[in-house]
Amino acid sequence: MSDDLHVYDTTLRDGAQQEGLNLSVVDKLAIAHHLDDLGVGYIEGGWPGAVPKDSEFFARARAELDLRRAILTAFGATRRPGTRAADDRQVGALRESGAAVVCLVAKSHVGHVERALRTSTAENLAMVRDTVTHLREHGQRVFVDLEHFFDGYRDDSAYALEVVRSAAESGAEVVVLCDTNGGMLPPQVGDAVGEVLAGSGVRLGIHCHNDTGCAVANTLAAVGAGASHVQGTVNGYGERTGNADLLTVVSNLELKQGKPVLPPGALGDATRIAHAIAEVTNVPPSSRQPYVGVSAFAHKAGLHASAIRIDPDLYQHIDPERVGNDMRLLVSEMAGRASIELKGKELGFDLSGDRALVSRVTDRVKRLEQVGYTFEAADASFELLLVEEIEGRRPAYFEVESWRVITESATAGEALSEATVKLRAGGERIVVTGEGNGPVNALDQALRRSIGQAYPPVAAFELIDYRVRILDQGHGTDAVIRVLIETADGADAWVTVGVGHNIVEASWEALCDAITYGLRRHSLRQLE
Secondary structure: OOOOOEEEEOOOOOHHHOOOOOOOHHHHHHHHHHHHHHOOOEEEEEOOOOOHHHHHHHHHHHHHOOOOOOEEEEEEEOOOOOOOHHHOHHHHHHHOOOOOEEEEEEEOOHHHHHHOOOOOHHHHHHHHHHHHHHHHHOOOEEEEEEEOHHHHHHHOHHHHHHHHHHHHHOOOOEEEEEEOOOOOOHHHHHHHHHHHHHHHOOOEEEEEEOOOOOHHHHHHHHHHOOOOEEEEEHHHOOOOOOEOEHHHHHHHHHHHOOOOOOOOOHHHHHHHHHHHHHHHHOOOOOOOOOOOOOOOOEEOOHHHHHHHHHOHHHHOOOOHHHHOOOOEEOOOOOOOHHHHHHHHHHOOOOOOOOHHHHHHHHHHHHHHHHOOOOOOOOHHHHHHHHHHHHHOOOOOOOEEEEEEEEEEEOOOOOEEEEEEEEEEEOOEEEEEEEEEOOHHHHHHHHHHHHHHOOOHHHHHOEEEEEEEEEOOHHHHHHOOEEEEEEEEOOOOEEEEEEEEOOHHHHHHHHHHHHHHHHHHHOOOOOOO
C-alpha cells in the first residue's frame, strides 16, 4: 500500500451489487484474503447494520480474517435527518463493527438532498459534520463518499464544494468524489477534480462507474488532476455496467505512469488473483479484460507472429509476466508459418528446421477452419493434428467399431438417452452401454467406461465444459455444428473440437479427441 496513493477496493460491497452475483459470508472472507495478497490498502467489507450478511461478515472477520496488508473498512451512511449520530442505529453499527476505518456515503447534490433525503441543504451539512465527528471521537478513521458528486457539482458547484469542506473540517481524511451514474467523461472529471482541489485543499478520492465505458479513464483523469485515493472493484464488478476495474487502474498507474501503488512485486499476482476471485464469484472472467484476460496477450494474425518470433515487444505493450499473464499464439485460418512454428514451440515441438512440415500444418489448419473447425480455443486437438503430421499417424489408443445412441421418453415425460460403444482397446473387444440425461452425456459415459477398462487413468477424466455453435444458421436443421469440449483430470484441463452436420456427430469427435489427448498426456502405450 502506498501512502501517496490509496488503493481502495469495494468488490465486497459495490461489486456485490452486480446482477447475478451473490456472495456468501464465506465467499467474502475468501475474496478478502485474495485482495490482501494483491496488496490493496483498504477492503470495503460491506454495510454492517443495514445488511445482515455484512453484519455477520464483520463479526466473523474479527476472529477469522488476519489481514497482512489491507485495512478492513465498513461502509455506511450519515445519520438520518433530525436525529443525533450518537442515537442513530446504523451509525452505531458502524461504531461497533470493529472496523478501523469507516467510509460514509453522503449527499452533495442539492436535488438528492431535497428529493431523496427530503431535508434541507443545511441539515445535510449538519448530518455530515455530526456523523464524521462522532465516529472520529470514538477512534475511527473516516472517509466520506460524496455520491452523485459530479452531477451535483455541475448543477450547484458552490454547495457541492461546501459539503467537501464540511466533511474535511469535521475530520474526514479523504473526501471521495463519486460518478455514481457513470455518465462523466475524462475531461469533465479532470476539470472538476482540479477545481475542487484548488478550492478546498482536501485529500480527494475518485469512485467511478462504467456507464460510458470510461470508468478507468475517468479514474486516471482524476489522479492526473490531483486525486490520491482510487476506488474500484476487481474484474470491474458492479451494478449496471460495473465499476472501474481496479486491476486495470493499478496496472496503468504502476506500468504506464510509474506510480508504485502496490507492494513491490504484488502486481505479478494480478492475473492469478483476478481468476481466483472469478472462481469464488462464479462469474466467468472476461477473456478480453485488459492485462489479466486470457486474450490480453493472444496473437492470431500471421503478421503478428512473424514479428513476435523476432521480438515479442513489437506487438505487446508490456511483458505479460509483469502482471502474471502469458503470451499466447492462436492457431487459425489467419495463421502463417511463423504462427504454426511458434505455437509448436509453445507446445514443446521444435519445427524451425522443417519448412515443409510447417507448410503442411499451415495448409491443413486453413482447410479445416474453412469447413468449421477452430483451433485457437482447442489446443489439444491442434496438438494431436501436429503429432499426426510429425509422426505420420494420429495417436491411437483405441479402435472404434461402432457407436449408437437411443433417446426415449419415459412415462413421466423425462427423456433418457442410452449409448452403446463397441471398440477394441488393450487387446480386447469391449462393448459398453452408458446412460445419461442426453445423448452426449450418455456417449461420454459409455466411451470413458469402455476405454477405462484398458486404461485406468481415464477414470479421472471429467467433462467440465461443453459449448455448441451453429455455423451456418441459414441451413436450418442441416446446419454445420461445432462443439468445443473441455476435459480435466484433476491436474490439468484441455479443450478439443469436433465438427459435424449434427450435434451428436460433432460431440463424438470432440470426445474421442479428449480421451486420446488425455491418454497421451499420461504417456500410455498406443495401439500397435
